[in-house]
Amino acid sequence: METETAILLFRNALWLALTISSPILIVGIIVGFGVGLLQALTQIQEQTLAIVLKIVAMLLTFAWFLPWMIARFVSFAQILIENIPASLSTF
16 A cells, blocks of 8 residues: 555545544533533532533434434445455555
8 A cells, every 4th residue: 555545544534533523522512611601600510510411412412413424434434445456456
């Protein structure tokens, strides 16, 4: 495998990981900001409230986006598997 091919493959894998994880991370940030704002306004300083709400929101987001995530991952895996013969012929 050539160096350029390996770099491109690694870049695509990182981009896929970022794309797949971004909805969950964005929801976690938004919920964390909202809970932090609510805690600041009401002066409730219970840390488990923020953690539980973020975990629940992130799990619901994960369940909602799971079919899309699997489709993206399977598409990437199919492209990798289809390109195996081409990468083996360079040896």
